[in-house]
Amino acid sequence: MSANTYRQDSVQRASGLWASAKAVFRLPNDDPRKTLAVALVLCLACSVVVSATAVSLRPLQERNAARALKSEVVKVAGLDTAGMSLDQAFEQIERRLVDLETGDFVEDADPMTYSYREAAQDPDASTALDEADPAGIRRRPDRMPVYLVRQDGQLKTIILPVYGAGLWSTMHGLLALAPDGRTAKALTFYEQRETAGLGSEVAGERWLSEWPGKVLIGEDGEPVIEVVKGNVDPDAPNAEHRVDGLSGATLTSNGVTNLMQFGLGEQGYGPFLARLSDNHRG
Ligand SMILES: Cc1cc2nc3c(=O)[nH]c(=O)nc-3n(C[C@H](O)[C@H](O)[C@H](O)COP(=O)(O)O)c2cc1C
DSSP, X not given: OOHHHHHHHHHHHHHHHHHHHHHHHTSOTTOHHHHHHHHHHHHHHHHHHHHHHHHHHHHHHHHHHHHHHHHHHHHHHTOOOTTOOHHHHHHTEEEEEEETTTOOEEOSSOTTXXXXXXXHHOTTTEEEOSSOOTTOOSEEESEXXXXXXXXXXXXXXXXXXXXXXXXXXXXXXXXXXXXXSSBEEEEEEEEOOOOTTTGGGGGSHHHHTTOTTOBOBOTTSOBOOEEESSOOOTTSXXXXXEXXXXXXXXXXXXXXXXXXXXXXXXXXXXXXXXXXXXXXXX
């Protein structure tokens, strides 16, 4: 078919459609065909508006998400940021990238633009977890960002992004550790979609306040932290390695145990933390 014939054919088809549309809209209002046509046009118009709004708002959402993350990092860093803007406070914190396999810092990529979420989707930047995937993340990014808080040149806090599956959602959090690389200083979950009032308590101040002081990694370097069902007996010998379960949300609680065990283990930050801990012991 030549280009000219094709164009004529398209024009004919469009005018045919337009004529049918006009015929439908000339039908009486109580004709079911007209009702259907109006519903269809409305659906189409609404979906165009919703899609256009979603696309146009995406950059704003990304900026807001980046800002919210900065604010969470500053919060768990435990710095005195009185009188500082969020950007000024965030600049006090060093951001580095760690090669999870070796535990070394990586210098050939920009930690400010690196996204572990994007890396996890990229087969060249992540490793498939086909057999052992306790955190339910399917692919582990080969590199992860870490945030270091120093005071007078001394390392004070190490902040690790941690994430893994809850019951309904992937829970993204930040774990602040003491310089020994084993003891929790703070924990936050800044993104999760567990049930409000049940699993969502994972992000509640009350439950998160149980974490500071917990020893997450044993002397042998293996993660030992566990969120238990019910309450931890404070006199039990392993109480420093245990956190109370969320009531009515055992599956979300188990998700936290799993993401901690994986994130702090051999396939997670384990090699990096082992180095830190060696340096700390001196
Ligand atoms: C509507 C609904 C929402 C639920 N949301 C959660 C949740 O977010 N996290 C969770 O662990 N359990 C949730 N559960 C409960 C789980 O199905 C399961 O019963 C619970 O984790 C067991 O905890 P328990 O042994 O402490 O009762 C939900 C249950 C229902 C009916």
